[in-house]
Amino acid sequence: MAAIGGVSGYLATAGLLPCLRRRTTIYGEYQKSRRILAVSTEQIERVRSFEDINYERFAKKKGETEEVKLKPNLYSNPDEIPEVEKGKKSLNDYFEECKEFIRSNQNGPPRIDGTGLGLIMHHHKLSKMFNIWCLNLPVKDRTPFPELVKLVERTVRSESYRSPNRPIYLVGESLGACLALTVAARNPDIDLVLILSNPATSFSRSALQLLIPLLDIMKSPMQPLLPMLEIMPDQFPLNPSYLLSLATGSLPQPIGELSQDLVTMSSYLPVLADILPREALRWKLDLLKSGAASANSCLHAIKAQMMILFSGRDQLLPSQEESKRLRKAFPDSDIRVLEESGHFLFLEDKVDLVTIIKGASFYRRGKHLDYVSDYIPPTPSEFKKIYESIKWIITATGPVMLSTMEDGKVVRGLAGIPSNGPVLFVGYHMLLGIETIPLVAQFLIERDIGVRGIALPALFERIQDRNPPEPSEFDVLRIMGGVPVSPRNFYKLMSSKSHVLLYPGGTREACHRKGEEYKLFWPEQSEFVRMAARFGAKIIPFGVAGEDDIAEIILDYNDQMKIPWQREEIERLTKQIPNVRSNASGEVANQPMHMPWVVPKFPGRFYYYFGKPIETQGMKVELEDRDKSHELYLHVKSEVERYIAYLKQKREKDPYRNLLSRLIYQATHSSISASQIPTFDLSD
Template sequence: MASVIGCRIPPTVGLNSQNRPQNCRWRVHCLGGGDSAAVLSSDMASSSSSVLNVNGASAVGKRETLIDHGNGRLKPGEVEEKRGQNVKDNDVLEKLEPFWDDGYGTETVKDYFDAVQDMIKPDGGPPRWFTPIACGRPLKDSPILLFLPGMDGTGMGLILHHKALGKFFEVRCLHIPVHDRTPFEGLVKFIEETVRLEHASNPNKPIYLVGDSFGGCLSLAVAARNPTIDLVLILVNPATSFGRSQLQPFFPILEAMPDVLHATVPYLLSYVMEPALAVCGFPESCDPTKMALVDVESKLPPLQRLEKMSQNLTALLPYLSSLADIIPRGTLLWRLKLLKSAAASANSRLHAVKAEVLVLASGKDNMVPSRDEADRLNKSLKNCTVRHFKDNGHTFLLEDGISLMTIIKGTSKYRRSRRHDFVSDFLPPSRKEFEYAFEEMIGLLRTACGGVSFSTLEDGKIVKGLSGVPNKGPVLLVGYHNIMGFELYPLVDEYLREKNIVLRGVAHPQLFTSASQSSSPEFSMADWFRIFGALPVTASNLFKLLSSKSHVLLYPGGAREALHYKGEAYKLFWPDQPEFVRMAARFGATIVPFGAVGEDDILELVLDYNDLQKIPVLNDYIREVNRGAIRVRDESKGEVASENLFIPGLLPKVPGRFYFMFGKPIETKGKENILKDRENANKLYLQVKSEVEHCLAYLLKKREEDPYRNVIDRTVYKALHGPSQEVPTFEP
């Protein structure tokens, strides 16, 4: 072991029942490897003179320390003893339920500055890895994630995301000490050694490299040197465009600036380093309001949100004085040269990068042209996905917005093996994701068209709510697809709220292809579909879902039904063959037919496919799109195979209400003969189709009896009885 970096323990910090400092923020790891070995530093929120030895013992007792013994990985026993979690085994965490706590919004930029106060003190040590305590214990068989920081080098740039990432990754963060002068090639070799050790231990698992700005250059360099290792790169505003930075004229001024002035202009520092607060001076490099909004509840009234944000901004001002300590003048000049070298090196080897790459680019990044650079990398790299975030600045990971884990899930980048599996790699939505999607993004639609559901019990009685739908899977919900799938939002929402169940909707594969994205893709509704369980409709995916006892949402009418023409509302377009009945019977799944009514109450179809084909230029564009589109069914299967993809012309109406009717569950358990007998399969198929049509007819008739079908009547009711009061409907 080359060296050991101590852990300072403040005299005022006591130990809890596990003999652990209560304010400890991270753990220490050690990598074996002779003279090239590095020690992963563990530190405290404040300082002291107590120092750990290699075994993790100190003058005050056993520390929160994880030491590996030569292979760069943590021993399960040590993890169990030291992580301070009340978890007996991994099986508990494997049963992750919807609405789990991702911790997003509980940490802020102030916590970042508190965390780095001791990390920036000189210790004479080399670059090293550490794992934040907040990351907790990951799921079984989770891949490793290596965070490569920006110019600050502290490694704490993921502080807003530690808890969420720590559930699904073994997180390690690179710390580059303030006075370290390791050249770019040395840092690349250090990271590369860790990558190769991990790959040797787990050759079938991917290794994630999250590179923030300068860290993006490091990630690309490592990937170029290791094309045979399965790497997933997540590049956040990568500094590969440093040569085109808007700040190039400013750098010579920094070189000529005396030390005394450097200590008095943290505002200038905030303009050139990632985790900075540009609340004064040069606010363009990052968005201070986005930082101040991290822990501000979106449900608060506008005036209270503004007041809370103002308080947060005021609280951040005292931290400006510490910026010059985090990156003093000598370090700043060195790292600017390092950044120039890093950008040149990474750009020269882009052709050698074979890794899977996700580029996250901010629209308000005035340090480097991240938006243009993302598009350049997308064209230069062989396997690259891009997401733009127009309202964020260069300090994307420290600003209010969307959790990094949410982005990874939404872009289908999370996997535990060589290929992403939509079933085994699916992670249920967190509480924060649910609130963001259903209250902030589509809150208006949810309020205006609030759905109401009815279900059928085993004795045939119709009741309000979902009690007639089985809680235990496998369950196959088969129904009618409203235009553009607008019924999905209240349907998924209600299932999560009432039954705590994620509906796994099988959707058209075109939604999951890169060809369906625009040239400047934002994090869009298609990404949120993935987060809430959508996956491509294939026989293998349906097989996996039913075998895992999921609740599956299936629309046999597919795109033809969701993109129907004028006069075709509530008409089924199902194929002639019983495509799903045999699969359900194979797993003994319960089939629940259902109808959804409401599209004609919220929208008017003014331009269908036939109308659009009469418009010059537009008709050529539609034909070109469909020429390269994925076909789910061939032309021999009737009208349902006519899956012309297009965006219909729609006009909004004064909203009515969505209604759902779930028919009596149909058991297939014990009906395995359906697998062999085509006639029996067809009978069951026609029974399901007839039940769906019956549910639609029932709702179309009964909704006329709803005194609160109109949004105005529902709004008045809530105003009189309170916003949390459920609005009545017709009696079943």
């Protein structure tokens, strides 16, 4: 990954070097050494390479007992998972390291604008995915923008030559984004991935330009000016928080506690004055002006994969306006707006660059993204944030999980689920697919099993003219292991011994019409049996019930097609999305892109019944016969229907089916989670 910051910068190659591969826990400590992007070989920072997490998580285990001893379940109690990743640094760490860094690096070769510490809060997690290069420009250096471009370009070309099959990531913030864009335009044949934060391509329309004539008439040093600047209006470009942001090149906007406490802020003024004397500020502004002009002149030549992050509260640049312009310039890019963030995203506590990369499916180790081998499971703190965002769904639905042991006994919980893959879960898709949320979460919490759901490709791809162009609502799906449905991906999941979640009914089942709840819309011919047999996978049919307890359809597909403007929208979106069932026939082939209009009900409860695993080991040759394969397919389907009927009947005897009764029970049993509240008697 390569990162170039407007005030800080980094470069690294994505992927895993074979000589550095080690099998250690992914949350362990890592060694630090340092490397610099510059003409010299002076060392600044180096971090260990990313370990092959997929192999650790999904490779065949030696045995369940030994597995429990070697690796405890890190997700078992989301409420007790720390909010902050172990090893993550803070804004105070940034300032403390700046103090030492800028005083020992006053001179030297050009290494980019600022201290090179702007991604300090992300080093720990990035180091597990990338080989990181840090970039820094000493305070007294005055290298012009074209020379900085050449410097970065030389390093990029050198790394590309050394690792031609790996992408180079350029992470650019503000001025760094202009550098990244210019380098990408000059090197269209190099596999570059750009992650840009509030690019300074909008400099000509920003208030920063007002600083240039002001600084030209200033004769006094910068530090004596600071007390006077504190009384200036907030709208003025040189108010304290504005100046602090520009000086450090990395303070968030709004600054938060620092901007509210001038006493605290004043303690950093000597450091800031060292970072940015008046003459350096004037030079930085000239650099921004030159960089913006250079980047804007070559936008048409950029072919690199790109994600651009814009802040909703950027006080330095008109980033909201710029986001609209760059959306048109790069229609295939992933553009996201962080409404509550300021200009310098990477020093804000709530911004996690690694999580953003995962959520956008932006991490790859080769020329093309591989959703299976490039997947990185969520860290405990990432899962905690996801769990907190979906906790209301789990509370509202109080999921009851039943599984079947080898002897056929049905038990509460997931003890009957095999630890070793490949395992294929085949079941019924509830209305809008809402049942997948508690299902995937509970598998991690109870069994430390990451379930890889096979989903509609449209959830992973940008659809033209969709608002917003690249929605982040599906980031959780990607972070939790979702994979676009395709024969190739299904093959890879089975070969990697994954636990895979498959819904043969797909969109037609999840977006069913009125009166079609609990009805299966499976293809007439088998789609999964022979692939499962090829790898000896265990097939687990499962049923779910409860969709009719949480929402009611008021306008289904048939109703919406009678509304002219809605019909046109459905037809437009359906044409844009490839038909993944082109060879299918019947109802399942009819999967128009629409969203049923529903009204919520007073929530009932969700029930899941996982049947006894069906072994396919040793049946590869036998199941090559289409008739035998189809016979097993129909058996799986009938089992799913049987489990649904069982749950619909048994839920009538659940004293805690109603949300109110469950809330009362939890209020009197504080240590009980929503999924642990009693249910119907399994012995009946």
